[in-house]
Amino acid sequence: MKILVCISSVPDTTSKINFTADKSAFDKNGIQWVINPLDEFALTKAIKLQESQGAVVTVINVGDAATEPVIRKALAIGANDAVRVNLDPKDSYSTAKEIAAVAQNGGYDLILCGKESIDYNGGSVPGMVAQLLNQPFVNASVGLDVNGSEATAVREIEGGKETISVKLPAVIAGQKGLVDEKDLIIPNMRGIMSARTKPLQVVEAVSSEVKVQGVSYDSVPPRAAVKIVSADNLDELVRLLHEEAKVI
Amino acid sequence: MAVFVYAENINGVYKKAAFEAVSYAKAVADQAGDTVTAISVNPTDSSDLLYKYGASNVINIKDDGLKNFSAKAFAQAVNEVADGNTIVFPHTTDASSVAPMLAVMKNYSLITNVLEAPESLSPFQVKRRAFSGKGFMHAKAEGNGVIITVSQNAFGVKENAVSGSEEVKNLSVANEDTKVISHEQSSGKLDLKEAEIVVSAGRGLKGPENWGMIEELANVLGAATACSKPVSDIGWRPHTEHVGQTGKAISPNLYIAVGISGAIQHLAGVNSSKTIVVVNSDPEAPFFKSADYGVVGDAFQIIPALTEKIKALKG
Ligand SMILES: Cc1cc2nc3c(=O)[nH]c(=O)nc-3n(C[C@H](O)[C@H](O)[C@H](O)COP(=O)(O)OP(=O)(O)OC[C@H]3O[C@@H](n4cnc5c(N)ncnc54)[C@H](O)[C@@H]3O)c2cc1C
Numbered sequence: 313m314k315i316l317v318c319i320s321s322v323p324d325t326t327s328k329i330n331f332t333a334d335k336s337a338f339d340k341n342g343i344q345w346v347i348n349p350l351d352e353f354a355l356t357k358a359i360k361l362q363e364s365q366g367a368v369v370t371v372i373n374v375g376d377a378a379t380e381p382v383i384r385k386a387l388a389i390g391a392n393d394a395v396r397v398n399l400d401p402k403d404s405y406s407t408a409k410e411i412a413a414v415a416q417n418g419g420y421d422l423i424l425c426g427k428e429s430i431d432y433n434g435g436s437v438p439g440m441v442a443q444l445l446n447q448p449f450v451n452a453s454v455g456l457d458v459n460g461s462e463a464t465a466v467r468e469i470e471g472g473k474e475t476i477s478v479k480l481p482a483v484i485a486g487q488k489g490l491v492d493e494k495d496l497i498i499p500n501m502r503g504i505m506s507a508r509t510k511p512l513q514v515v516e517a518v519s520s521e522v523k524v525q526g527v528s529y530d531s532v533p534p535r536a537a538v539k540i541v542s543a544d545n546l547d548e549l550v551r552l553l554h555e556e557a558k559v560i
Numbered sequence: 561m562a563v564f565v566y567a568e569n570i571n572g573v574y575k576k577a578a579f580e581a582v583s584y585a586k587a588v589a590d591q592a593g594d595t596v597t598a599i600s601v602n603p604t605d606s607s608d609l610l611y612k613y614g615a616s617n618v619i620n621i622k623d624d625g626l627k628n629f630s631a632k633a634f635a636q637a638v639n640e641v642a643d644g645n646t647i648v649f650p651h652t653t654d655a656s657s658v659a660p661m662l663a664v665m666k667n668y669s670l671i672t673n674v675l676e677a678p679e680s681l682s683p684f685q686v687k688r689r690a691f692s693g694k695g696f697m698h699a700k701a702e703g704n705g706v707i708i709t710v711s712q713n714a715f716g717v718k719e720n721a722v723s724g725s726e727e728v729k730n731l732s733v734a735n736e737d738t739k740v741i742s743h744e745q746s747s748g749k750l751d752l753k754e755a756e757i758v759v760s761a762g763r764g765l766k767g768p769e770n771w772g773m774i775e776e777l778a779n780v781l782g783a784a785t786a787c788s789k790p791v792s793d794i795g796w797r798p799h800t801e802h803v804g805q806t807g808k809a810i811s812p813n814l815y816i817a818v819g820i821s822g823a824i825q826h827l828a829g830v831n832s833s834k835t836i837v838v839v840n841s842d843p844e845a846p847f848f849k850s851a852d853y854g855v856v857g858d859a860f861q862i863i864p865a866l867t868e869k870i871k872a873l874k875g
Contacts, residue, residue, distance in 0.1 A: 325805055325825045329694040338691070349806045404660070404670065430692045430805050430828075436670050439631060439660030448737035449631045451657035454799060464741065468800060469653060470570065470753070472745035474629070478738050488806060493793040523669040523702050527685060530696040532831060538838075538848050543857030549837070550869045552853055557835040559757070559814040560781060560870065 313367040313458065315358045316418060318411055318425040318437065319386055320348040321379040325430065331529040338431070338529065345382055350426025352389075353490040356497055357456055358424055359390040365458065368392050370418070374410045376400045380512070387507035388499035394510070399517035403524040404432075408440035413518045415445055420481060422463065427452050427485040432526075438485035448482045454489030562644030563589040565598050565615065568655050570745075572604030576717060576754045577650035579613050583718040584710045585648040586614025587677045592646075595722075599641055601626050601634060611724035613717065618726045625735040629654055633735035635661035641729055642666075646684070651709040652753070659709050668705035675714040689714075692805040692828040712753045713811045714832070752801065755784035757814045760803060760830070762788035764819020764840065764859060768796035773860075774818060777867045780874065786810070788820045804829035818859045822847025839863065 323329070324344040332339050347355065361367040371386040373379050374397040383394045395414055401407040415423060423442075428435035442449035454473065455466030463478045468487070478484070499507070541549045553560045565585035567578040578600075585596045598607075598615035607618040619641050626637060635658045638647075647662070649655040651673055663670035673689040679698065684706040690697040752758065759778040765771065771785075778785045785801060792802040803810055805828035815833035819840065820826060827850055830836070838851040839862050848854045855862055 323691075325828075328824075329691040331695065338695075405663070408660075408664075432690055432697070433673050433688075433692060433809075434670075435656055435672050436660040436663070439657055440664050440670075442632070443635070443661040443664035449657065449661060450738065451631060452653050467653075469629075469743075469745070470575075470751050471749055472743070474743045475741040476628075476738050477741055479736075482737070488792075488802065489799045523663075524671055525700045525702065526690075527698045527700045529690070529698070530687075532694060532696070535836075535850055535852060538851045538854045540848075540854045540856065543855050543862055546855070546862065546866050546869050549853060549855060549866065550873055553814070553835070553837070554873060557814070557852065559835050560873070 313361065313365055313422070314418065314420045315361060315367050315369050315422045315424060316415055316420040317351070317355050317358045317369060317371045317386070317391065318423065318441070319351040319355065319371050319373050319382065320426070320429040321345045321373060321375055321382040322348045322429055322431040325349065329531070331531065335528045335530065337526070345379070347382055347385060348426050348429045350428060350430070350487050352496055353488060354424035354426050354486045355386055355389055355391065356491045356495060357486060359497060360491065361458060362390065370395060372397070372411055372414055374399055374401045374407045383512060384507045385499060387510045387512070388503040389497045390503065392510065394512045396512060396514050397517055398514050402522045404434040404436035405440060405523040406519065406521060408437045408444060409519050409521070410517055411437065411441050412444035414515065415441065422458065422480060423483045425483065425485045427487045438483055442483035445483070448478050450476065450478055450482065451485045453484050453486045456484060456486070456490060562594055563592065563596050563646045563648065564642040564644045565596060565648040566638060566650070566655055566658070567598040567600045567610055568650055568652055569600055569603045569605060572602060574603065574605045574609055575650070575652065577652050577712050579609070579717045580712065580715055581648050581650040581710050582610055582613040582615050583720065584677070584715045586718070586720050588646060588648065588681070589614070591678065592681055597644070599638055601637060607724060607726040612719055612721050614720040614722055616722045616724045618724060620726060620728050621731055622728055623731040623733055625733050628735070628740040630735050630738045631657035631661055632737060633733045634658045635665060636733045637731055638662055639665045640731060645705040647707045649707065649709045651711050656709050659707050663707045666705055668707050669701035669703055670707045671699045671701060672709040673711045674708045675711055677715070689809070693809055693831050694828055711811070713756070750784040752784045752786055752808060753810055756812050757781045757783035758786050758810060758812045759783045759816045759818070760786035760788070760820060761791070761818040762820030763790050771797065773863045773867065777816070777863055780867055780870050788826050817847055818863060820847060821845050822850060
């Protein structure tokens, strides 16, 4: 079995998000980059299938050379090899196009992604890749088993979950629950050493078509100062919520 | 510029997110001087519910093959009937799975997590959520057609009654790639993303046995319940309740956070709530900086007392 795991390099979750002075772009100064946390669930799931079923796991990232440390981290976690498409992606569509182009001839049985990246929150790449490859797509997956040419996936639905069988090849977008948080793999020294020698292939982009542009960005306006209500005076809190905020 | 909107139903019944998406589509149509056509798959609810929010045409797709959800099959069905250059979806789990596939089928731009009415129609430009609620992006669509998904509880449900007509389309879309094995839906629980009030609790509650008081407060308020990430990691509460950067992003009218520190990753998922109340025993808890109202004290005393007072208010 061959698995392709899509990983995105995103600002560390503790990052304060700033924009350039003219607000035309995200300010990358001082940012630490990490594997998109939702992609980590997908990657760990793939490594589990590597251990249990001998799957070969390739990670793919669409990004410029600056994303290589994050790709090396995925290799240290256990992926067998990696592909970087040399393009600073400008939107979900251009990212999906590049992933689909690499996947097209790769003969992957499964493409695993995180359901959304925590930077631009598009949540669009996995579904687009599936459609570009004409494969079935399961989103928001919180469980996955593979059995020959079929997978059983559990997906989150509003107020519940649904278990479905999917014909492979397929694209599955996962989130927390795909593996347990405690099972996420922290690379050990051996992993880090071996990641240095694992193959990382760089390929050039096939298309540069962009369908959505970020014209400008705003920060979140600060809230007014908090009103502290004494714990002995909850009547006042109820009054404020009822009369001032008008939310109850 | 005909505006189409996907009116999502669950087991035939329209969701609040469907009414919100129709309300949004109506605002776009008014700006464009055109009308709204709503599309629904196997609904049992009356189309009157959609006319009420501004849909003057409703296309009801009837297809036994679409009894179960499949992102691809639903995208194909919508593709067959959505004959316009603007298509609005709610940003629900199902709709946001269909939208990217449809965008590729139609070769349209896709803008997700939309928060407000468009800033311009041609080119289509709109404000959207980005950086997990730590920023906003003004996104511009290139090309002729655009699909958008509207973030839940952001634009709001707006009544705008029009007289409408309904059309039934019989389709038979092939749906062979996926097969539903089982479907579990907890009945009677409020959908977290749709809820107008959310009561949420964190590690400060010490253990799962203490959630009774949180549920009781939520009951009295007609609210949904949520939790911080460590709480669902330890298994005190289900994954589906975890809100934040790596969980669900919500924007209720009222968010009550009990025993939650207010880490940046938690705030990312909840800071677009309209009003935030924080109950925490530590006066230095970072959450107070992002709250509208705060109570410093022990949740085990405050929450039961607050519940009684709200009960009294509701009479
Ligand atoms: C990659 C990554 C992603 C993350 N994503 C998320 C996310 O999506 N959502 C999320 O929530 N977190 C997320 N986190 C975790 C986040 O950093 C915090 O650890 C978490 O939000 C803390 O949860 P908490 O506030 O419940 O617990 P704690 O930090 O333990 O805080 C408990 C609070 O309860 C208060 N308290 C204690 N006893 C009482 C009492 N009797 N009455 C009242 N108050 C009391 C304490 O003063 C304290 O402020 C993420 C972290 C990482 C690294």
